[in-house]
Amino acid sequence: MTLQAPAVVPPGGSFEGFAAQLPRAFEWLRRNLFSSSSNTLLTLLVLAFFFLVIPPVFNWAIADATISGNSKAACTGSGACWTFVKLRLHTFLWGHYPESELWRVGVATLLLVFFSVPVMRDNTRHRGIYLLLLLTVFPFVAAVLLVGGVLGLPEVDTSEWGGLMLDVIISFVTVAGALPLGVLLALGRRSELGVFKFLSIAFIELWRGVPLLTVLFMSAVMVPLFLPHGVSVDRLIRAMVAFTLFNAAYMAETVRGGLQGVPVGQEEAASSLGLGWWKMQIFVTLPQALRIVVPGIVNNIVDLFKDTSLVTIIGLVDLLGAVEQALKDPAWLGLAKEGYIFTAALFFVCCFAMSSYGRRFERRLNRHRTGAP
Amino acid sequence: MIRQVAKAFTCLAALAGLFALGSGGALAQNEVKSPTLDAVKKRGQLICGVDTGIPGFAFQDSAGKWQGLDVAYCRALAAAVLGDPEKVKYVGTTSKVRFSVLQSGEIDVLIRDSTHTLTRNTELGLAEPAVNFFTGESFMVRKALNVAHVKELNGATICVLTGTTLELNIADFGRANNIKINTLLFEKPEEAFAAAEAGRCDGYTDDGGSVAASRSAMKNPADWVILPELISREFLGSYTRQGDERWSILVKWVHYAMLEGEVLGITKANVDQIKGETKDPETRGFLGLEGNFGKFLGVDNDWCYKIIKSVGNYGENYEMYFGPNALALPRGWNELYTKGGLQAPLPWR
Numbered sequence: 083m084t085l086q087a088p089a090v091v092p093p094g095g096s097f098e099g100f101a102a103q104l105p106r107a108f109e110w111l112r113r114n115l116f117s118s119s120s121n122t123l124l125t126l127l128v129l130a131f132f133f134l135v136i137p138p139v140f141n142w143a144i145a146d147a148t149i150s151g152n153s154k155a156a157c158t159g160s161g162a163c164w165t166f167v168k169l170r171l172h173t174f175l176w177g178h179y180p181e182s183e184l185w186r187v188g189v190a191t192l193l194l195v196f197f198s199v200p201v202m203r204d205n206t207r208h209r210g211i212y213l214l215l216l217l218t219v220f221p222f223v224a225a226v227l228l229v230g231g232v233l234g235l236p237e238v239d240t241s242e243w244g245g246l247m248l249d250v251i252i253s254f255v256t257v258a259g260a261l262p263l264g265v266l267l268a269l270g271r272r273s274e275l276g277v278f279k280f281l282s283i284a285f286i287e288l289w290r291g292v293p294l295l296t297v298l299f300m301s302a303v304m305v306p307l308f309l310p311h312g313v314s315v316d317r318l319i320r321a322m323v324a325f326t327l328f329n330a331a332y333m334a335e336t337v338r339g340g341l342q343g344v345p346v347g348q349e350e351a352a353s354s355l356g357l358g359w360w361k362m363q364i365f366v367t368l369p370q371a372l373r374i375v376v377p378g379i380v381n382n383i384v385d386l387f388k389d390t391s392l393v394t395i396i397g398l399v400d401l402l403g404a405v406e407q408a409l410k411d412p413a414w415l416g417l418a419k420e421g422y423i424f425t426a427a428l429f430f431v432c433c434f435a436m437s438s439y440g441r442r443f444e445r446r447l448n449r450h451r452t453g454a455p
Numbered sequence: 456m457i458r459q460v461a462k463a464f465t466c467l468a469a470l471a472g473l474f475a476l477g478s479g480g481a482l483a484q485n486e487v488k489s490p491t492l493d494a495v496k497k498r499g500q501l502i503c504g505v506d507t508g509i510p511g512f513a514f515q516d517s518a519g520k521w522q523g524l525d526v527a528y529c530r531a532l533a534a535a536v537l538g539d540p541e542k543v544k545y546v547g548t549t550s551k552v553r554f555s556v557l558q559s560g561e562i563d564v565l566i567r568d569s570t571h572t573l574t575r576n577t578e579l580g581l582a583e584p585a586v587n588f589f590t591g592e593s594f595m596v597r598k599a600l601n602v603a604h605v606k607e608l609n610g611a612t613i614c615v616l617t618g619t620t621l622e623l624n625i626a627d628f629g630r631a632n633n634i635k636i637n638t639l640l641f642e643k644p645e646e647a648f649a650a651a652e653a654g655r656c657d658g659y660t661d662d663g664g665s666v667a668a669s670r671s672a673m674k675n676p677a678d679w680v681i682l683p684e685l686i687s688r689e690f691l692g693s694y695t696r697q698g699d700e701r702w703s704i705l706v707k708w709v710h711y712a713m714l715e716g717e718v719l720g721i722t723k724a725n726v727d728q729i730k731g732e733t734k735d736p737e738t739r740g741f742l743g744l745e746g747n748f749g750k751f752l753g754v755d756n757d758w759c760y761k762i763i764k765s766v767g768n769y770g771e772n773y774e775m776y777f778g779p780n781a782l783a784l785p786r787g788w789n790e791l792y793t794k795g796g797l798q799a800p801l802p803w804r
Contacts, residue, residue, distance in 0.1 A: 169517045178519050241544060302552050306559030314561050397507055397547045397556075407515055407547075409645075410508035412781055414517070415672035418645040 154414055166417045167424045170408045177244015177399055190224045217258050240318040244399040249390040256386055259326035264333025271338055289331035297324045302396035321393050329386050336378040340371030373447050380440030384433050487753030489701035491563050500542050503529035504562035507547035510668035511776045512568045521545050525566040527772045532709050535758040540765035554579055564706055565694040582703040585710035586692035589788035589797045591685030592624045593666040596658035598680050605684045609634035614647040614656040621660055624687040648672055662689050667784035705752050712759045714800035716768030723767035740803050
């Protein structure tokens with residue numbers, strides 16, 4: 083079933099105009115959905131499936147659902163009990179961050195938007211400067227804001243952080259750390275200097291050779307045993323370091339794929355122009371290589387965003403952890419469906435947004451090749 | 456000459472020994488040496504390891520505040536040491552990392568529905584100060600089955616979680632009683648509940664507390680009954696690190712204080728009144744009006760008053776988290792020894 087662009091109904095078209103379009107619509111349907119007997123069968127099967135599945139799901143999730151009230155007693159209908167999600171929304175979004183300090187999370191989010199919009203927009207001058215600010219100044223400002231303890235801001239312990247905020251923070255730090263590290267490792271792996279090459283290979287293969295779960299357990303269980311007694315590194319920082327190192331290895335391999343995709347002639351041309359190794363990498367090889375691997379990098383980022391929910395196993399409470407914790411409240415037992423569906427929906431929105439932007443970004447980068455506007 | 460010197464040295468050594476003994480005795484009376492206790496006092500906060508979420512023991516209400524029996528113990532300990540039950544930082548620990556988090560010193564005490572066993576006490580090098588919840592493997596079955604005892608479950612199918620000793624317990628129980636109980640395995644409690652609800656099995660089994668929680672998670676809790684027998688022993692309690700005896704002792708006596716409050720009939724509501732009126736020497740000693748019991752433990756003498764005032768006695772907390780209005784789990788083994796249970800505080804003497 084290959085879909086083609088549907089017939090366009092002219093905006094503000096009168097009924098006559100619409101009627102005139104009808105044959106074209108039928109034509110489109112015939113061509114796309116009923117072009118052969120197998121296609122017709124498939125179309126009918128899919129329609130039957132929709133017919134069977136959508137009404138009960140709709141009834142459960144919307145028609146018969148409850149969202150009012152403040153206790154489980156309010157949920158008397160046969161549908162979903164969104165009251166549970168409504169009352170818990172603050173823990174799902176930002177864990178136990180104190181109510182009175184929530185404005186700091188708000189400001190940090192605004193700053194994130196402020197710095198990332200110029201980076202992501204199509205036509206921005208000095209994009210590089212904004213990117214640099216996003217990766218250097220922003221994390222610093224956000225950390226001061228969120229942790230506090232200086233400038234009269236009360237300190238908020240990281241054990242009170244949680245929910246979706248934690249997923250976003252871990253992902254951001256990981257990307258900001260793993261991407262540069264990954265590029266360096268990829269360059270190191272292709273380097274002609276034996277030491278760098280060996281170290282890079284050893285690092286990459288070590289981290290790729292162990293599951294993320296193991297790395298997280300190591301950070302939570304083993305690291306404190308090696309530290310002198312009484313010295314403890316914050317759990318969240320340990321988890322971030324584990325995520326960064328782990329993902330750097332994967333980023334490195336993705337970037338290396340891009341480096342190998344750049345024709346050898348480019349490097350030869352660059353060196354014949356008298357560029358040194360670093361200049362050659364920065365101005366000739368990397369820009370082309372990174373362009374090739376955008377889909378791979380976006381893939382890695384989406385992947386690691388989803389992986390952040392693994393931190394629940396070391397006792398950090400991310401979105402999924404907060405939902406699972408809420409399910410254990412005796413006053414709200416038995417609402418697993420609502421909780422998990424909400425989590426899935428939120429993750430879907432985030433991941434889908436990331437991959438859509440990734441596709442757009444790719445198109446923009448490749449504009450010069452296809453010649454499309 | 457040499458002999459004389461040696462003699463003088465012996466004399467000196469004996470004197471020094473005597474002196475040390477005297478001052479050592481005085482030290483033990485006035486000052487308790489415990490690195491953990493000192494650290495908690497210095498920090499002004501107790502770091503308490505609890506479960507990441509389990510009904511009854513440790514969970515968060517919709518305001519995000521920690522609640523539960525284990526949490527009450529963290530609060531009691533903070534009240535005794537720091538005088539304020541709110542000065543606790545809760546660290547949620549999963550069953551996989553809980554002991555290493557304690558060993559590494561990241562938390563001061565682990566109160567996380569953990570079964571006390573021989574190997575944990577020896578191989579893991581942990582101290583087991585007190586059991587705050589006596590339970591065992593329990594069964595919940597469909598009321599329509601008309602079954603009153605576990606022994607009558609011959610031929611029934613029970614939903615069980617994998618990766619636990621529950622299955623083994625059932626097999627052992629079946630062999631010992633010459634009956635056959637079939638099991639259906641699940642990874643997550645929610646799946647097992649759904650299967651039980653759908654009629655794929657006749658009942659569900661888990662630790663006593665969890666079974667009570669699962670009953671209230673069912674669509675119609677009245678359709679299910681919890682059988683009275685427990686077929687295994689799971690005695691859940693607090694853990695501390697070995698090598699800090701005084702801290703373990705304090706944790707143990709905080710548990711006894713919760714129980715002793717119930718024995719003496721002192722509750723959160725009447726503690727102030729009793730403190731003002733009582734002439735009973737036992738009660739006066741307990742509330743710190745007489746004696747030096749707190750000093751011996753390294754805390755203030757009115758530590759028990761603070762505990763009862765801020766979290767209440769054991770019975771009150773059981774009522775709140777497992778009572779008829781909560782999970783509806785009969786007290787059973789967790790009754791006081793005076794009522795045929797296993798919870799027995801040692802005397803304040």
